[in-house]
Structure formats: structure tokens, C-alpha cells
Amino acid sequence: MLELKNISVRAGDFSLREISFTVSKGDYFILLGESGAGKSMVLETIAGLVSPASGEIVINGKEVTGEKIQKRGIGLVFQDYAIFPHLTVSENISYSLHGRKLSHQEKKKKVLVIADQLNISGLLDRRPSSLSGGELQRVALARTLIQDPHVLLLDEPLASLDSRIKTELRSLLRKIHRQGQTILHVTHDYEEALSLGNRIAVIDNGAIVQSGTPEEVFRNPRSEFIAHFVGVRNFFPAKIIRENGSTKALVDSLSVNIFTQEKEASGFILIRGEDIILSNEQIDSSATNNFEGTICEITPTVKGVDVIIDAGIRFHALVTPGSVTHLELTEGKKIWLHFKATAVKFIPA
Amino acid sequence: MKNYQPFQLFLILLGALILLFIISPLLGMFLKTSPASLFETAKEAEVAGSIWLTIWTSMAATLVFALAAIPLSYLLARKSFPMKKLVTGIIDLPVVIPHSAAGIAILGFVSRDTVLGKMGSAVGLNFVGNPAGIAIAMAFVSIPYLINAARDGFAGVSERTEKAALTLGASPSRVFFTISLPLARRNIISGLILMFARGMSEFGAVIVVAYHPMITPVLIYERFGAFGLKYARPVSVLFILISLTLFIALRMLSPDNRIFTSGQKKKDQ
Structure with missing residues (x-):
């Protein structure tokens, strides 16, 4: 053409x-x-x-x-x-x-x-x-x-x-x-x-x-x-559904809490890497998305350390080298990741 | 009521003095001319003929020369070419040289022994002492006003608008006639009126090329020389009144009221 x-x-x-x-x-x-x-x-x-x-x-x-x-x-x-x-x-x-x-x-x-x-x-x-x-x-x-x-x-x-x-x-x-x-x-x-x-x-x-x-x-x-837009690496095709009065984005089989006015729509969700918090134990916080996964890869970048975690889908978390040392992050280790429903951005396709 | 600072008051005072400087002589001339003498002057065939000659020669000069001057303005606004500054300077030359000198130059250009003069003679036209010579002299001194105003008008037309027309299948000439020209029209009309007005008021260049037939500025000069101030005044007042009426009428007919402001940028979107 x-x-x-x-x-x-x-x-x-x-x-x-x-x-x-x-x-x-x-x-x-x-x-x-x-x-x-x-x-x-x-x-x-x-x-x-x-x-x-x-x-x-x-x-x-x-x-x-x-x-x-x-x-x-x-x-x-x-x-x-x-x-x-x-x-x-x-x-x-x-x-x-x-x-x-x-x-x-x-x-x-x-x-x-x-x-x-x-x-x-x-x-x-x-x-x-x-x-x-x-x-x-x-x-x-x-x-x-x-x-x-x-x-x-x-x-x-x-x-x-x-x-x-x-x-x-x-x-x-x-x-x-x-x-x-x-x-x-x-x-x-x-x-x-x-x-x-x-x-x-x-x-x-x-x-x-x-x-x-x-x-x-x-x-x-x-x-x-x-x-x-390194956070854009957390970019997944998703479907918005209403479940038990709350809004969720379905990514494959993973259900992610999201705050959006959209109802029943298809598109993409984006989560910035710097919005993902890592911890060794599950924590009680305002973050409603809490998933356990396995660290696949740790890559230093100019903007921080990119930690890739497989929790059913592969998330990229951006942390400081200090956090990597403090949490003793290594490839293959089990880790919890947390992010707020308001940190999930929906883009209709 | 707005409060003015002393400096602003000073500026207003200076401005008022300048306005007074322009208005006083004209007002004085008007006040010293009785309506009866004005009426008598208007009835004189020589005066009426002269005013008509002045108007139509300047109008013809403006319209004929505009055919080439407007495309030149477009080139100047849109294209870069070697020695563009020199070309711009040449266009402004008639404004800065003494008009009697311009008249001498034109006379040398159109007299019978020149190429143009010979070409004219071949078709029975002698520029010297002829309305055609008057129009050429008027155009020479007034054309920069049109070119500069039209150039500013074209420069104010967004190139993107012209490009959009090209992508919509228009040829460059259609873009010029349907987009550039209409969008620059306010400046072009302003330039045409300025050129026309400047042509009408020309004296120095015209008197060298054609003392006869007599355009009004020459007639005023002749009456002043032969009979004195008193006899020159009614013709002057009549000419000013007719010129003003003409320009106000043109101004009202033009699509923009600010026709005397050349160089205004047209709002494009």
C-alpha cells in the first residue's frame, strides 16, 4: 500500500x-x-x-x-x-x-x-x-x-x-x-x-x-x-468486568482491581513500574492488588533496577539498588508485589 | 475615568501637537474658502476635467500595474532567491528618491528616442504630454505601497493552508487564486487604495513628464504661480474634498476597516 x-x-x-x-x-x-x-x-x-x-x-x-x-x-x-x-x-x-x-x-x-x-x-x-x-x-x-x-x-x-x-x-x-x-x-x-x-x-x-x-x-x-515510559512495560491486553460490585480488569486469568468509569470494555491496562511495591511478606496497606510471584530477572537500568516478577503475568517493578540489597532480591526468589487500583490505567482499544 | 501617569500625559500632549500640526493648515485653508468660490470652481470645465483626469489616470495606473505587482509580492513573501534583499531595496527606491528626479528618469525612459517611446510611436502613442505618461509617472512613485502591503498580506497567510490546498488536489495557480489571494485581500486592497491615493497626489514626477494635460496637483501649482494663493485655494479644497470622499467610500466598501494600516497580519484560523 x-x-x-x-x-x-x-x-x-x-x-x-x-x-x-x-x-x-x-x-x-x-x-x-x-x-x-x-x-x-x-x-x-x-x-x-x-x-x-x-x-x-x-x-x-x-x-x-x-x-x-x-x-x-x-x-x-x-x-x-x-x-x-x-x-x-x-x-x-x-x-x-x-x-x-x-x-x-x-x-x-x-x-x-x-x-x-x-x-x-x-x-x-x-x-x-x-x-x-x-x-x-x-x-x-x-x-x-x-x-x-x-x-x-x-x-x-x-x-x-x-x-x-x-x-x-x-x-x-x-x-x-x-x-x-x-x-x-x-x-x-x-x-x-x-x-x-x-x-x-x-x-x-x-x-x-x-x-x-x-x-x-x-x-x-x-x-x-x-x-x-518504562512503566509501560506493564502493559497488558485486558477486559473490564464488574464483579461483586467492584471493577476488575481481567488479564488472562489474573484479576486486577482497577478504578475506572469504564464498564465492560476491552483495551489495555498500564501500570507504571515505579508504582509497584515489593515486599518479602504480604503487607496490609491501601493497595488492593497483592500478588505473589517469582523473580525472573533483575536488570539495572538508568532509571533504577528493573525487577521482572512472574505472578501469572510478568510484571516489571522499578526499584532502587538499595531496595534490591535490603530485600535481598535474587532471581528465583518468591516475592510479594503490591499496587493500588488507582495506579492501574485503562486505555480502551 | 482612567488615571494617567505624568509620562503618559506628556506623550498625549506630544501626540496632540502633531495632530494639530497636520490639521491646522488644512483647516485654515478650508475656513478661508467660501462655499460660493468652491461652487464656482467646481463649475469650471478645466478644474472638473483635471480632477477626472487625475482620478482615472491614477486608477488605471494602479489596476494595470497591480497585475504584475501582486504576483511579485507573492514571490517576495514566499520564495527565497539570490539577492532578494537587493530586489526589496529596489522596490523601495521610488519612495526615497526626489520625485522630480524620478520624473526626469521616467522622461528619459519614455521619450520618443527610447525603445519604449519608439514602440509607443509605432502605435501612435506619445507618452510625453499624454495620460499614459502621467499614469507611468504615478505608478513609478506609488507602486512600492502596493507591493509592500500585498507582500505583508501574503506573508500573513499560513503556508500550511496553501499546502493543505495542494494536498486536496489544487494546482499551484488554483491555490494562489482561491486561497492565497482571498486570504491576503485585506492587505492587497489596502495597498491598492494607498497606491491609488499616492498616485493621485503625485506632482513632482508628473510635471516633468506631462505638464499638459494638467492633473489637479499641477493645476493647483499653475494657479498659484499665475494668480496667487487665493486662486489656488478653492481648487485645492475641492480636490481634497473629492479625494477624501473617494477614499472614505473605498474604505467603506473594502472588507476591512483598517485599510490604511499596511502590514497588518491576517488572522488565519
Whole structure:
């Protein structure tokens, strides 16, 4: 579907180096990286707004590296939406239909259909200046999707929205993806990546440092950026259930107490390694999650000592070297681990 | 009531003096001109013809030269190229050189023995002493106002908005006409009005190129030279009144009220 082969771009002091990845048809591909890592430049290169110094871009088997922007069949939604402020919502959405062999009625119908899908039918005659951030984002998506792009490129689409609107838009993006749209989405937010992506590539300082499924990338971080979220290594597919009046997350057969407003949902739970307390005996505390397990591995890292404990599922606890000595932690030893229900974060998928 | 600090009062006093400096001579001239003399002057065919000539030559100069000046402004706002600073400096040259000197330069450029003059003669057009020569002189001294205002307007249009249009399948020319131009329109209209106004008020360059037919600034000068202050005053007042009416009308018709503020950045989102 979309293939980048050794794309290098130079722009002043910054450069993209040998970027290669493949987005297959139907993928929701996340490009994850910090600000300034080069994510947006990758998108602009694919769209043809930036010319690469070397490398190839292939879309649907056709090399398009030197192709005109308007001939690539790519839809790009900018971070700041880039809605045309002097046109109405309807004129914005129908902008790309100019020059197509469609009657006025057909164009109007297309606009109505896409507006209905994105729930903005009531906004069609409005000016962009009167719209909220969430509404602008929907208009930007409608304006791009009406072209039926081979790949939808999204540049930090949820970055400047409040959490309620973010949740709504995540659902919308999932819906668009379910309808068969191939998506390449760049973000700095690992929760967004986990929540939406089925493939993830991590970009750091202009180069792809890791790619794979979310599980592969988060379980075995190969970059400082991912390692920065070391707690994310406690990242498990889970199902939220109600049991005896309390909320639990089922991870395989293990039942984890969780504090969430979600009911009966599937997704991931995250527990930060530094939120897990280790002890040689079971302790009575406010932590409602208390499991006994066996230490599998002890690895010193720059952020502390990563202790991996098998308690039915493998937990990563981050402790100080002092604690390792004090608790006499060694591989194979039985140990108790404790964490609060409020330390468990649920991300719906 | 807001309390002002002594320093702010001092600034207000200085500002008031400047305003007084601008208003007093004009007000004095208006007060010394009787409505009857104004009416009589307006009836003179020479005066009416001169005012009309001034308006249409400046309008024509503005519109014709805008066709190339606006695209140049876009280039200046968007593209980097070698010696861009030099180009910008050249554009500002007409503002800084004495306009009589500009007139001499234009005369040398359009007179019968030059390439342009010969081309004009071939189609029966003699720029010297002709409205076409007047329009060229007006455009020469006033075009920087349009270019600079339009350039600021284009610079204020977000490049992302233009890029978005490109990704939506628009050609670069469609992006220019449907996105960049409409979004920069306030500055462009402001620049057009400034260029038009500056052209209308030009004297030095025009008098060298074309003493006849007489544009109003030249007519005022001639009446002053031949008959004195008293006879020059009603024409001046009439010209000012018509110019003001014209600019207020243009200002009201323009999409933004701050048309005389060039360089304002357009809000993009």
C-alpha cells in the first residue's frame, strides 16, 4: 500500500535518515516520536510537500517520489487543521471536488454523505471561525476523506483537543479505520498509539528506531524514548468486568482491581513500574492488588533496577539498588508485589 | 475615568501637537474658502476635467500595474532567491528618491528616442504630454505601497493552508487564486487604495513628464504661480474634498476597516 524505502531528507540542521517502513492496506499505522523527531516531515514527504534527497516512496505499487502532490492519492490532515478560513464548512469539504467530472448535485450529495458520517451536517453553512477545535478536526477529516485517499495521513490529530473531545475523536478514527481506510497517524502520545494503532514505528532524531506491533514495541523498547515510559512495560491486553460490585480488569486469568468509569470494555491496562511495591511478606496497606510471584530477572537500568516478577503475568517493578540489597532480591526468589487500583490505567482499544 | 501617569500625559500632549500640526493648515485653508468660490470652481470645465483626469489616470495606473505587482509580492513573501534583499531595496527606491528626479528618469525612459517611446510611436502613442505618461509617472512613485502591503498580506497567510490546498488536489495557480489571494485581500486592497491615493497626489514626477494635460496637483501649482494663493485655494479644497470622499467610500466598501494600516497580519484560523 504505502512503502518508504530509505528516505532521507535534509532541512537546515535537521535531517531524516534512511526512513523505511511499510503500511499495509487496512493498517492503522502509528508513527510515534517526541516533538522535533521528524514525524511531521515524514508525512509532508509522503504527501509531496517536501522533496527527499534520496530514497523512494511507493504507493499501491507505483513509485511516486517525484510525482506531483495532487497526483499521489494521499490525504493529509494537518495538526492545526489548516481549514480555509474564508470558505464555509461546505466549501471547505468540497474544495477537492473541483475539476472532477461531477454535477453540482453529485458534489452536493458527496458533501452531505461525508458530513453525515462525521456528524457535522449541521455545520455546513457555518464559517470556520465559529467552530470548536473538535468540530474543525471533523471538518478537516471530512475535507480529506471526500477525496477517497489511498492513505489518510494524520498529523497529531488529537494534540490540541480536550480529553472529552479526544475520546470522541478516537472513536471516530476507529470507525473510519473499520470502514477500511488505511491510516498513518503521527503522535507523541503513547496512549494514543496503544489505543488506535495495530502497527507502530518509533522515530527518534530523524530515524526509525523500532517498529512492530504495539506489544513488540512496548514490551521490548529499543529506544530511550520508549524506555522513558518504562512503566509501560506493564502493559497488558485486558477486559473490564464488574464483579461483586467492584471493577476488575481481567488479564488472562489474573484479576486486577482497577478504578475506572469504564464498564465492560476491552483495551489495555498500564501500570507504571515505579508504582509497584515489593515486599518479602504480604503487607496490609491501601493497595488492593497483592500478588505473589517469582523473580525472573533483575536488570539495572538508568532509571533504577528493573525487577521482572512472574505472578501469572510478568510484571516489571522499578526499584532502587538499595531496595534490591535490603530485600535481598535474587532471581528465583518468591516475592510479594503490591499496587493500588488507582495506579492501574485503562486505555480502551 | 482612567488615571494617567505624568509620562503618559506628556506623550498625549506630544501626540496632540502633531495632530494639530497636520490639521491646522488644512483647516485654515478650508475656513478661508467660501462655499460660493468652491461652487464656482467646481463649475469650471478645466478644474472638473483635471480632477477626472487625475482620478482615472491614477486608477488605471494602479489596476494595470497591480497585475504584475501582486504576483511579485507573492514571490517576495514566499520564495527565497539570490539577492532578494537587493530586489526589496529596489522596490523601495521610488519612495526615497526626489520625485522630480524620478520624473526626469521616467522622461528619459519614455521619450520618443527610447525603445519604449519608439514602440509607443509605432502605435501612435506619445507618452510625453499624454495620460499614459502621467499614469507611468504615478505608478513609478506609488507602486512600492502596493507591493509592500500585498507582500505583508501574503506573508500573513499560513503556508500550511496553501499546502493543505495542494494536498486536496489544487494546482499551484488554483491555490494562489482561491486561497492565497482571498486570504491576503485585506492587505492587497489596502495597498491598492494607498497606491491609488499616492498616485493621485503625485506632482513632482508628473510635471516633468506631462505638464499638459494638467492633473489637479499641477493645476493647483499653475494657479498659484499665475494668480496667487487665493486662486489656488478653492481648487485645492475641492480636490481634497473629492479625494477624501473617494477614499472614505473605498474604505467603506473594502472588507476591512483598517485599510490604511499596511502590514497588518491576517488572522488565519
